Amino acid sequence: MTSRRWIREALLAVLILFCTAATVSAGEADVVSARVEKTGQDTYRFDVTVQHADEGWNHYADRWEVLGPDGEVLARRVLLHPHVDEQPFTRSLRGVKISPGITEVTVRAHDSVHGYGGAEVRVSLPGR
DSSP states (O other): OOHHHHHHHHHHHHHHHHHHHHHHSOOOOEEEEEEEEEEETTEEEEEEEEEOOOOBTTBOEEEEEEEOTTSOEEEEEEOOSOOTTSOSEEEEEEEEEOOTTOOEEEEEEEETTTBSOSOOEEEEOTTO
16 A cells, blocks of 8 residues: 555544544434423413533533424523533423414424524423
């Protein structure tokens, strides 16, 4: 094997290793589950479980949202810190008002690097 070919193959191996390592670092935030409870007339409580390989303040799941059928943000739960040692984690949001005509919502998560794009969950609203 010539030295140039060996160098090319070695560089290719390093590149492949680098790309593989990059894919195992924290990716997008996924909603694992969402539980909805009716707490009043057109008012709900959401318990949402998010999975994300938080790496610290520079890359962590920083919020989740409840979306109506048209994509309108109906509610947002801001996550104030990384959850490096607590995965997956569940956080709640009370007092979410949802118009009577809506029977199903989508819950999505956001992370500080990738934004949206992880797994979303659709849930039916109880009593509708």
